[in-house]
Amino acid sequence: MMRMFHFTICDDDQTQLSLLETCLREWSRERRCEIEIELCQSAEQFLFRQGHESETDVLLLDIDMPGKSGISLARELREKGENLQIIFVTGLEDYVLDGYDVEAVSYLIKPVKKEKLFVCLDKAKERCGREECALLMETAGGTARVRLKDICYLESDAHDTRVHCVREKETLRSKTGIHELEEYLKEYSGAFFKIHRSYLVNLSCVSRIARKEVLIDTGEVLPVARGRWEALNKAYLEYYRGKQR
Secondary structure: OOOOEEEEEEOOOHHHHHHHHHHHHHHHHHHOOOEEEEEEOOHHHHHHHEOOOEOOOEEEEOOOOOOOOHHHHHHHHHHOOOOOEEEEEEOOOOOHHHHHHOOOOEEEEOOOOHHHHHHHHHHHHHHHOOOOOEEEEEEOOEEEEEEHHHEEEEEEEOOEEEEEEOOOOOOEEEOOOHHHHHHHHHHHOOOEEEEEOOEEEEHHHEEEEOOOEEEEOOOOEEEOOOOOHHHHHHHHHHHHHHHHO
């Protein structure tokens, strides 16, 4: 049975809503993909419907709207752990970096060329069909499943590993050593880098790099081992260049 994908277009401009809906339907016919389309004219309307009346797979989102902005909506969705795919379609060029912060598929400037939109829709559809990678850990209290994207950094603690997560207040403890976890993460994610024999960081959570330390989004400062600074900078740049492709 073919999967049905649910798309939502959120824009306060009725003309833009109609234009994007037409493009979506043409894309679905060309790709032979079954889709449902919902139209919202504000972030507040989307939030009310999401999880109540519908569950969106891909959100085409304007930024400049009355009330809550598209960027604020995207951040709220990520804070709630929503894993939907976001494509910004906006007339504003000043929020591109914010788009990467909320892991948007792409950031398109109006007027959008159909061919460029179709490429982004293909990428969003591919991400929807991809199983999200997670770390399954044996802990003192049982077994815990943590999405890789939610891990901020890992810290070696004797034979165990402390797993510091973005949203969890308490640190999780894995009975698996940091070296074994490092090998697993290398296979499934290019986002992690070992800055020190005791620390493995998620590059998406690093906000500043100095020669002897890194600042994490949580406000914590972690040490960088001697000789790791250049490799860390290279990995950091390659990671974000990869996200922009």
